[in-house]
Amino acid sequence: xxxxxxFFKSLxxxxxxxxxxxxxxxxxxxGLMILAGVLFVGSVAGILWGSxxxxxxxxAVISVDGTHxxxxxxxxxxxxxxxxxxxxxxxxxxxxxxxxxxSMAQANCPDGLCVAxxxxxxxxxxxVCLPHRVVINFRENEDSLDAYTG
Amino acid sequence: xxxxxxxxxxxxxxxxxxxxSGSSKKEHSAEVFAMDTLIFLSAWxxxxxxxxxxxxxxxxxxxxxxxxxxxxxxxxxLNAGAGQWQxxxxxxxxxxxxxxxxxxxTGGAFDPxxxxxxxxxxxxxxxxxxxxxxxxxxxxxxxxxxxxxxxxKTQEVLIPKGFSLDFGGxxxxxxxxxxxxxxxxxxxxxxLLTLGGNVxxxxxxxxGAMWNIGIQNPSGGGALASVxxxxxxxxxxxxxxxxFAREGELYGHIIDPTTxxxxxxxxxxxxxxxxxxxxxxxxxxxxxxxxxxxxxxYWREHQDFEAVFITDEGDIFITQGIHPWFTxxxxxxxxxxxxxxx
Numbered sequence: 001x002x003x004x005x006x007f008f009k010s011l012x013x014x015x016x017x018x019x020x021x022x023x024x025x026x027x028x029x030x031g032l033m034i035l036a037g038v039l040f041v042g043s044v045a046g047i048l049w050g051s052x053x054x055x056x057x058x059x060a061v062i063s064v065d066g067t068h069x070x071x072x073x074x075x076x077x078x079x080x081x082x083x084x085x086x087x088x089x090x091x092x093x094x095x096x097x098x099x100x101x102x103s104m105a106q107a108n109c110p111d112g113l114c115v116a117x118x119x120x121x122x123x124x125x126x127x128v129c130l131p132h133r134v135v136i137n138f139r140e141n142e143d144s145l146d147a148y149t150g
Numbered sequence: 151x152x153x154x155x156x157x158x159x160x161x162x163x164x165x166x167x168x169x170x171s172g173s174s175k176k177e178h179s180a181e182v183f184a185m186d187t188l189i190f191l192s193a194w195x196x197x198x199x200x201x202x203x204x205x206x207x208x209x210x211x212x213x214x215x216x217x218x219x220x221x222x223x224x225x226x227x228l229n230a231g232a233g234q235w236q237x238x239x240x241x242x243x244x245x246x247x248x249x250x251x252x253x254x255x256t257g258g259a260f261d262p263x264x265x266x267x268x269x270x271x272x273x274x275x276x277x278x279x280x281x282x283x284x285x286x287x288x289x290x291x292x293x294x295x296x297x298x299x300x301x302x303k304t305q306e307v308l309i310p311k312g313f314s315l316d317f318g319g320x321x322x323x324x325x326x327x328x329x330x331x332x333x334x335x336x337x338x339x340x341x342l343l344t345l346g347g348n349v350x351x352x353x354x355x356x357x358g359a360m361w362n363i364g365i366q367n368p369s370g371g372g373a374l375a376s377v378x379x380x381x382x383x384x385x386x387x388x389x390x391x392x393x394f395a396r397e398g399e400l401y402g403h404i405i406d407p408t409t410x411x412x413x414x415x416x417x418x419x420x421x422x423x424x425x426x427x428x429x430x431x432x433x434x435x436x437x438x439x440x441x442x443x444x445x446x447x448y449w450r451e452h453q454d455f456e457a458v459f460i461t462d463e464g465d466i467f468i469t470q471g472i473h474p475w476f477t478x479x480x481x482x483x484x485x486x487x488x489x490x491x492x
Contacts, residue, residue, distance in 0.1 A: 068474045071378065076480030145376055147190070147342055147349045150366025150386035150419055 187346035233311035253295035259436035261407035265316030278394035323431025368418035385430030388419030415441030424455035
């Protein structure tokens with residue numbers, strides 16, 4: 001991006017000085033224009049690609065105290081449902097799973113931060129209930145199966 | 151249960167020691183038609199190419215041992231020599247020992263002496279027919295693994311006259327275990343073997359992720375669920391895999407050894423997830439014959455494997471241990487999912 005900006009500035013510097021306002025602005029050579037266009041398109045594509053890498057994480061992986069509990073393909077969920085967990089006697093977490101999203105709907109943890117994290121579509125930070133050691137993490141989906149049995 | 155590897159491991163090790171090259175991420179694969187099924191072998195890394203080549207040869211070797219349709223196979227020769235003690239190869243000895251032990255353990259739900267009944271139904275010849283009840287009645291006295299005698303010291307077997315062995319429900323599992331063990335001993339850290347309904351995974355994928363194995367929906371349309379595994383075998387048996395229809399009635403290839411008729415246990419498939427493909431091969435058949443209630447009891451008594459039962463109604467029963475690694479496919483609305491607890 002910085003390279004793109006410096007290149008863009010270098011093109012700007014090639015425009016005529018203000019002391020000659022009556023002359024039509026001198027366009028940069030055709031080759032430079034094409035190169036600038038290519039770089040612009042490349043930069044936009046790079047930005048979009050960068051924002052996509054790691055983002056389509058529609059697999060929600062729930063673990064309790066470091067032990068894997070369940071993996072959910074969020075994009076495959078067709079109707080909302082809840083998962084009730086009792087990580088330890090007296091502890092309570094209720095996870096709400098809906099099409100394309102997941103949240104910690106309720107928890108009787110002392111700070112309530114996990115509930116406050118709100119709804120996740122499987123992108124970004126995991127939902128963590130630190131006091132109860134309940135984690136909803138996300139990873140990239142893999143639609144293709146490695147093999148079939150049956 | 152891991153079977154000791156023998157000749158195959160040695161052959162692989164020697165071949166691989168000669169010289170290997172390649173990236174650890176590169177996949178080497180082969181499709182092999184053997185043992186009445188299509189087999190996929192995949193191995194990654196510098197030892198992958200040779201391992202797959204050796205594996206392919208090994209499958210043909212095993213087929214020559216256990217085929218019941220080739221008259222020249224060791225098993226066909228043993229069946230032809232019923233009524234006398236006969237020496238068997240190391241591979242045959244391993245399979246006989248495990249088959250007899252697991253037949254006893256499953257209470258006869260798995261029985262390798264079912265061959266004559268399978269033949270009567272036409273499942274070994276593709277000449278399907280519904281046998282006359284008197285025919286089944288006359289053959290049933292020749293079904294019973296407990297009648298097979300095996301002498302471990304002399305490595306000899308006695309098949310009583312009239313009996314015949316069929317290892318169709320165990321040989322692919324045995325081959326899968328042998329292949330996986332030999333590949334691992336030869337240095338393969340990542341591999342995936344698919345022998346019909348038997349999937350054997352070596353290690354994890356090259357990116358460190360677990361293998362994602364789909365379980366076929368008996369009603370068609372791809373997988374109804376998947377299980378995530380590493381260093382495990384996933385084996386499915388289902389009546390839908392091989393059957394024929396007569397006068398509107400469907401007859402599946404999994405025979406109940408106690409009746410001589412296709413098992414009608416209310417199940418369309420059973421999937422076993424276990425350390426041993428051989429055990430998975432046998433148990434998927436045995437628990438299919440047992441049905442979900444007896445199958446669940448068997449799991450509770452042993453708990454050294456996991457199982458997925460799919461009923462005729464489309465309901466899915468999974469044992470508790472596989473629950474964290476089990477993912478139901480999108481839009482599966484044919485039945486409900488229930489967890490079997492210890």
